[in-house]
Amino acid sequence: MKIISNMSVSKQLLNTVDLFSGCGGLSLGFQNAGFNILAAYDNWRLALDVYQRNFDHNAHVFDLSDIQASVEHVKEYNPNVIIGGPPCQDFSIAGKRIEKDRANLTVAFAEIVASVSPDIMVMENVYSIERSKSLGIAKSVLSDAGYGLTSRVIDASRTGVPQMRKRFFLVAAKGFKDDDFGAYLDQGLTERRMTVAEYFGDEIEVEFYYAHPRSYKRRAIFSVHEPSATIRRVNRPIPANYVRHPADKADVGDCVRVLTTEERSRIQTFPKEFIFEGSMSQREHLIANAVPVKMAQYVAEKVLAHWIS
Template structure:
């Protein structure tokens, strides 16, 4: 699958897509430092351009003939989304949608912060994609269930031309691992690290309130200032706990996550810290890079400023998350994954008076038609029936089987239409994801 990655940064999303089995034929960013890192580690196909200039960028992307356009437009402006203030940078999401709408690849994939889903900019970008004929799956995932040692909640948008909305949500949900990935899974047993903070330096001697119910007393190693290697400090962003057990995921990493505790934190540590903050190491830059999924030998040296590297690491789509989503897309693209028939369809058939063996036959015929369609869920029943007629092997079936398959698709379309007439509130699957 040929991919162009917009807003490619240092290349987290590109690397994950490559690991899933895709071919990156182009990547664009406007930040020279990131482009250098990308070129050094991934490839020479990266270009400098301002993606807001859709008139210049869209033809450039079109020439690369992508099947998929990916992109993680900058998200800082959505941090004020609660106030409904969306700045100029949020417009970059619109530029992504406009580029997709002009180039019209079969697939598009966008990643952003979870709160972007509520933004006016996403509402407008979504409208652009819908008018361009894309079916949209939008789902908020927690990366710690996809092989990433961070509770990083991100909006994943997958679009495919002519598809029905929500067409890939169940598969993205099913791609979750059996458990969350922990810091230990990624960094190993010996997290090493420097303990370079002394509470007394800040005039603070009591970073270990003893009046917290259920908290263990200090151990000998803790009070002697030797890390017991089971905890690490991840500087909280916007408040909260800083000391993390390595048997849990880290919070979502930001540029400052690896900095030592601020004096204010030492004076007033979180009451939820399980050991004294002064006695655990803080993350190193190599560790934040690993926690985002960049390999050990990833070369950050072309960057001149340490702060730039921290920013690129924080910006990245975690590699394992990108790989997991990429695999789901590829499986559907190759026709290897077929959407399960929703239970609601059977209930609706029963309400129409269809039951017993007839119902089972309808479901069976629907599954068979869906497999012939390579798992596609068309938004338009006319398109769907046309695609079925052209599907490999359909013409070889007996006339009565062909008619059963057509009838099953029609009934399924009627069921979908009936749901639109009477919208029902859908439950979030297994309590972790919000699906729209």
């Protein structure tokens, strides 16, 4: 993994805390880009158990909806950078897009950041958050606290990830104007999308695979010579009565199988040595909810490049 090496960037300047960390995809991407991760926070114990197996720094089970307590705890680390991905289920295109209590965590995230006052904040979420009221409130909180805001929807397959996964990123930076980071985030995106075969090379021994669709109105059989569809928490065997979709890349047969849990974690660009715990369904859930590591690293590198320029 590429790691930015710049002796003029002090370790202390890059002191970072990850809020709503999940199992650590965002942390790992920023760490690979040279950021010094001090601590992680989440209220999902299973995710933090996995996080602690893979990182040396502190990981706190914490209710981040308690803004005052969160601010007091996070301030103890005196971070220059806060990153995080507030829970996104209530913004997901898979649901009815009804904002509920979890959407308020986006606002809580912004209020924690405004109170702790780091130099840089990076928030990640599903791209449909752009239409939410909560994002507008969160942006107002950050603007009022003196941050310049840059937002982008980025396709993971253009950042070195073999997966068509669009995610929203918001960069808030003190001393910068709105959209100051936009050109940096745009310039490094590849014209071609990365395919599964390009990423795995000789490690993938199948040409076609089944990915269970949200609806049978969608195709389910993909080629490794294209990017993967978005990795979802559902990973089921091929139904015995499956009828080929017109857009499927092959017929159901011996040459088609489901991807393994490890292969799906690799498509999320976790390294082979990353340890996932729990039942198979729990591991699939953790993997699907994670930020692709190389996507996080791409954003981290672009943010750092402009911040220190």
